[in-house]
Amino acid sequence: MAEEMKIPKHLAIIMDGNGRWAKQRKMPRTYGHAAGAKVVEQICEDAKNLGIEYLTVYAFSTENWKRPEAEVKKIMSLIREYLKKQEKKMMKENMAFSVIGDRSRLDADIIEIIDRVEKNTKDNTGLKFCVAINYGSRDEMVRAMRNVAKDVKEGKILESDINEELFSSYLDTRNYPDPDLLIRTSGEERLSNFLMWQLAYAEFYFTDVLWPDFNKAELEKAIDKYNKRDRRFGTIEE
Numbered sequence: 583m584a585e586e587m588k589i590p591k592h593l594a595i596i597m598d599g600n601g602r603w604a605k606q607r608k609m610p611r612t613y614g615h616a617a618g619a620k621v622v623e624q625i626c627e628d629a630k631n632l633g634i635e636y637l638t639v640y641a642f643s644t645e646n647w648k649r650p651e652a653e654v655k656k657i658m659s660l661i662r663e664y665l666k667k668q669e670k671k672m673m674k675e676n677m678a679f680s681v682i683g684d685r686s687r688l689d690a691d692i693i694e695i696i697d698r699v700e701k702n703t704k705d706n707t708g709l710k711f712c713v714a715i716n717y718g719s720r721d722e723m724v725r726a727m728r729n730v731a732k733d734v735k736e737g738k739i740l741e742s743d744i745n746e747e748l749f750s751s752y753l754d755t756r757n758y759p760d761p762d763l764l765i766r767t768s769g770e771e772r773l774s775n776f777l778m779w780q781l782a783y784a785e786f787y788f789t790d791v792l793w794p795d796f797n798k799a800e801l802e803k804a805i806d807k808y809n810k811r812d813r814r815f816g817t818i819e820e
């Protein structure tokens with residue numbers, strides 16, 4: 583890639599198409615999720631090497647509980663295995679890990695490992711890697727609104743203090759800048775309740791590639807397209 587490429591500071595990804603990828607191979611959907619989890623590891627590495635500072639991926643939505651129990655279990659166990667396996671590597675690679683979403687519904691051992699990895703990696707200065715688990719933008723905003731209301735009631739803030747910046751500080755993503763680029767794989771062109779507040783000014787890139795087939799070359803294609811777009815944030819050209 584050319585030196586002068588503008589690299590998004592924060593990349594968000596909706597990893598879609600694991601089920602279809604498995605079906606094409608006459609394999610169970612869970613086989614696709616396992617392949618997808620491996621791609622997550624690789625993309626973290628590629629993102630870091632490209633100079634991306636923040637990466638957020640959508641692993642499990644608040645709606646995904648409606649999937650068959652065995653599939654939910656498999657995705658959770660892939661997240662568990664991923665964390666167990668990556669814990670040391672994250673320290674070695676100076677990565678800072680975090681989770682957004684309502685973790686209270688997750689299995690106790692997963693909550694424990696998430697809390698531990700977050701705590702151990704929080705001062706790392708390399709890639710900031712965030713995984714959305716039991717995440718939904720509407721749920722996140724409702725939780726934030728409740729906390730804002732509570733703090734107003736307790737006199738910690740005034741109603742007149744509420745503005746965009748304050749509201750953002752009540753969201754799960756409070757420590758992250760807004761994403762610059764959103765990638766969704768598998769040909770679907772929807773937000774599916776992902777970072778709806780935070781993506782207000784992001785560029786969207788959709789590709790037909792299924793998530794297990796996503797790789798560095800595809801990532802570079804998305805960044806190349808992002809470079810060709812003109813981000814004006816609602817202003818006009820000078």
Ligand code: FPP
Pocket residue numbers: 597598599600601602603611615616618619622639640641642646657660661664713768
């Ligand atoms: C969407 O594909 C994918 C998911 C709902 C799960 C994503 C989970 C992983 C990649 C594995 C675990 C994550 C980590 C961070 C280790 P789909 O099942 O909706 O595919 P389809 O649209 O083809 O059915």
